[in-house]
Amino acid sequence: MNNVSSSDIWYIVLIAIFILSFILNFTDIPQRMQLWRFASYVRRRLVQLDEIENDIRRRLVSYLSKLNVASPKEVIDNFINNYFLIEPVSIEPTDIIRRLAHLINVRDANVKEYVERYIPKLQKPEKHNVIVALEIASAINIVNKVLKHYFKLGLKNNNWILLMQLALSMPEILRIVNAYSKALDAFSLGTPIGDGAGPLVVRYLVGSAEPKVITEDTVYYEVSLNNRRVYAIKAEGPGATVGRPGEAVDKLIEMLGGNVARVITVDAALRLESEDTGEVAEGVGAAIGDVGPEKISIERAVTKYGIPLDAVVIKMSIEEAINTMTKEVYDGVLKALERVKELINSKVREGEAVIVVGVGNTVGVL
Amino acid sequence: MVQFTSLDYLTIILLILTTLLLIFTIISMFTQKRISKTVIGPKIIVKIKCLNNDYNEEKEFNKGYYVGLETGKCPKCGSKLVVDAIYSVGGTKEKELR
Known part of the structure; x- marks a missing residue:
């Protein structure tokens, strides 16, 4: 019968720890x-x-x-x-x-x-x-x-x-x-997607007004809102296209000789994990997520004439942005519409012109 | 045959530490945040309304519908009925479990 004392076990454990430590530190x-x-x-x-x-x-x-x-x-x-x-x-x-x-x-x-x-x-x-x-x-x-x-x-x-x-x-x-x-x-x-929030805001803003083509795959509408002239731009629907909103804003501002009181861009924005879908936020700048040319066109056009540029965004996740519009995003669209109307009423004087740009993919939205 | 002569303090401490480590591992396995996905069949709703705002209806989506599409005449006033909104309800809901 072998008698093994606890000190012998500890001796074995120590050797094992040493070998293990060597392997961990000096080998791959x-x-x-x-x-x-x-x-x-x-x-x-x-x-x-x-x-x-x-x-x-x-x-x-x-x-x-x-x-x-x-x-x-x-x-x-x-x-x-x-x-x-x-x-x-x-x-x-x-x-x-x-x-x-x-x-x-x-x-x-x-x-x-x-x-x-x-x-x-x-x-x-x-x-x-x-x-x-x-x-x-x-x-x-x-x-x-x-x-x-x-x-x-x-x-x-x-x-x-x-x-x-x-x-x-x-x-x-x-x-x-x-x-x-x-x-x-x-x-x-061909259903509207979350990214189509911007074009949908424009759709609701212009009602049954007739569109006019301004550049490839892009149209604009001219309506009156509480005696303010509203020019609304969106991609030409209901096919899946984002159009050329930057080029359209540039052309429209030149057409109006720079006499534009404000440009308001409306777009879907990716939300942070702590934010809720459908939240609407307002800020300054061009709300547009393109690689560069369209965004810079808007920025250059408004800078040339010193026109204030506003951004209204509707928050959503990437899944919601590229899939069929959810009820939460739709509710966000209605909130954004009210925010755009408030902006026009409070910051544009009667008789002045304002451009509203609905940025995003207009699939499923005429 | 191996026979332990005595259990000294170090051995007891080693046993306690090993037990605690095992308990910690098991607890951390079961307390990891898990995402439960409940799939409810997404349903696409089409809201149709009269241009005079005196009639509206909801129906399920069919290919060919888009916002702004004229779908017929209003049964009340005879003016145009148009698709006002298309959106999905239901779908995949994510719930965080602890």
């Missing part, structure tokens, strides 16, 4: 273990992402088939692998916005020409919806490809930090990708 074993853990986690999420992408393709094929497209798979594949945009040179900033605007317009024209070539008999609103549906599939494909690239790079170089970053970012990325996936239904059905 812990990092390799973490790398396996993170790699396994990311791999499972990438499988989910593949499933989402395949599901989107299936739904898009079904949507295009209903529009009598002969070879929907070919239309999707050709679109997804092409139509990238190379950003203009930025180390020489002169004219960068003009160059960027030009490149964006060229890409837009190419995309429209592509859809026109494959689906020529479609009405304009449905054509815009198809373009956005293809853009959604393309965006998810790019996200999937980029994530796989970094995953493989991390494994190849045993870069556990890269894999850890990926693993920690995956839930948020998947949340956004899921939101995009659901958005396909909104665009194929």
Whole structure:
């Protein structure tokens, strides 16, 4: 019979702790273990992402088939692998916005020409919806490809930090990708989305007034509100387009010879986690989330004539912004409408002109 | 056969610490914030109203509806009926559990 005293056990434990401490401090074993853990986690999420992408393709094929497209798979594949945009040179900033605007317009024209070539008999609103549906599939494909690239790079170089970053970012990325996936239904059905809050405010503001085209895919209305001349700009609906609100504001201000008392921009804004959907906030500046050209057009036009620029925003999450408008966002639209009317009544004198810009995607809103 | 001769203080402390560590691990597992998602079938509502504001109705969305679409004549005054709003109710609700 062996008698083991507690001091013997402690001796063994101390040796084990020493060996463990040596392994933890002077070998790569812990990092390799973490790398396996993170790699396994990311791999499972990438499988989910593949499933989402395949599901989107299936739904898009079904949507295009209903529009009598002969070879929907070919239309999707050709679109997804092409139509990238190379950003203009930025180390020489002169004219960068003009160059960027030009490149964006060229890409837009190419995309429209592509859809026109494959689906020529479609009405304009449905054509815009198809373009956005293809853009959604393309965006998810790019996200999937980029994530796989970094995953493989991390494994190849045993870069556990890269894999850890990926693993920690995956839930948020998947949340956004899921939101995009659901958005396909909104665009194929043609329902208004959360981002359409701005155009919807304009729709309610102008009532049954007749629209006039001011620039590509963008219209304006002229109405009177308590003896103030209101010029309201929005994208041309009910197809999925954001139009060119910046260019429209610039043209309209020039048309009016700069005699504009105020410009009010209304747009959807991403809410913080602590904020509620449908909250309305008011501030100063151009409420528009574009890459630059449209926003700078508004800023330059108002600065040229010293016109005050207001912003009214309706708060919502990214999921709510790109999916069918929820009741909470709709209630926010009604609040924003009242806020815009208050602004006009309190800050624009009778007889003066004011421009209201409903910024956002006008899908489902005439 | 191994036989412990005595349990000294250090061994007891080690046992207590190990037990506490286990309890802490189990508690932290069950107290992590969990998100429960309740999926209620989202329903898309279409609000239709008369331009003279004397009639309105609600119906379920069908493809082809959009805000501003004329859907017919008002049964009361005969003026235009238009789609006034389209929005979804229900959908996925997230609830945080502790």
